Amino acid sequence: MTPDLDQHLADAATAIAAAADLDALRIVDAELLGKQSVVTTARKALGAMDVEERKVAGRLLNEVRAGIQEQLEARRTELESAARSEQLESERLDLTELDRGRRLGHRHVVTRTWERLEDLFVGMGYTVSEGPEIEDEWHNFGALNFPPDHPARDMYDTLYVDHGEPGSTLLRTHTSPVQIRVMEAGGPPIYSIMPGRVFRSDTADSTHMPVFHQLEGLVVDRGITFGDLAGTLEAFTRAYFGGDFTSRLRPSYFPFTEPSAEFDIRRPDGTWLELGGCGMVHPNVLEACGLDPEEWSGFAFGFGLDRLALMRHGIDDLRELFRNDQRFLEQF
Numbered sequence: 001m002t003p004d005l006d007q008h009l010a011d012a013a014t015a016i017a018a019a020a021d022l023d024a025l026r027i028v029d030a031e032l033l034g035k036q037s038v039v040t041t042a043r044k045a046l047g048a049m050d051v052e053e054r055k056v057a058g059r060l061l062n063e064v065r066a067g068i069q070e071q072l073e074a075r076r077t078e079l080e081s082a083a084r085s086e087q088l089e090s091e092r093l094d095l096t097e098l099d100r101g102r103r104l105g106h107r108h109v110v111t112r113t114w115e116r117l118e119d120l121f122v123g124m125g126y127t128v129s130e131g132p133e134i135e136d137e138w139h140n141f142g143a144l145n146f147p148p149d150h151p152a153r154d155m156y157d158t159l160y161v162d163h164g165e166p167g168s169t170l171l172r173t174h175t176s177p178v179q180i181r182v183m184e185a186g187g188p189p190i191y192s193i194m195p196g197r198v199f200r201s202d203t204a205d206s207t208h209m210p211v212f213h214q215l216e217g218l219v220v221d222r223g224i225t226f227g228d229l230a231g232t233l234e235a236f237t238r239a240y241f242g243g244d245f246t247s248r249l250r251p252s253y254f255p256f257t258e259p260s261a262e263f264d265i266r267r268p269d270g271t272w273l274e275l276g277g278c279g280m281v282h283p284n285v286l287e288a289c290g291l292d293p294e295e296w297s298g299f300a301f302g303f304g305l306d307r308l309a310l311m312r313h314g315i316d317d318l319r320e321l322f323r324n325d326q327r328f329l330e331q332f
């Protein structure tokens, strides 16, 4: 009986090691220790033995049984821990992976144009100033040398706000009133840009919107000349658009600058694009802000920011910038 049991123990060890998972191990367990098993069958045979024989065989059987149980237990522990780590792995949630799949939005193309322009002028030593979108008549027109009832006011299709005296409160038609506010707030030297939203009662079409954005520039210092204005706009043109762009000034009229000019840029293909207005700050404007025109001089410019965004990205309809169609906005 002994060699048989030794052999059985060895076979059992092989079968236990071969059990690939807990289900397989349960079957092996039943085969080795269940009702039909060698051990159980041998135990039943003990009853037919005499006392001494039974003692020896019984002890031996117990050892074999314990040996098998021990091996089953060890294998079970091994398989259980493997199953646990497999489950952990399959249920693992990697939140960074989820995040990677999600599409984040980005800033609007006009906002990014605005920020690029700010960066560029800040790099040239300018500060950034802001003013209110709802203005009074004085800042939007009066202080900018528009005489009352002057036809130049008709250049701007003004949207008036029902507040105070009729005609006294309006949605600013340009960013030039911020020039006045900057000069009122502190004396020269002033090197500042004033980006912002402006309003005119225009009908929306591919090149006009009742709401759009401008960027104003104001420099006031001693000995500022028209040459400084032209040089600044040329430096800006090359820095913003690239070295193959250039600028020109054409005579024009604004009540708040004298002389005044239109500011155009030339694209590499030789075509010109009108960008905005500019000129030397009118002495009346300096005086309205308490500055002595004999001591100080300056230049100002203002141009449409949306148009820059259109040009830069090859967009052909201004209205697209304000429609908030995600399919459009995602492209930029």
Ligand code: PHE
Pocket: 173, 174, 175, 176, 216, 254, 257, 276, 277, 278, 279, 300, 301, 302, 303
């Ligand atoms: N404010 C003018 C406009 O909106 C532009 C401008 C700004 C012209 C500064 C001259 C100087 O048309």
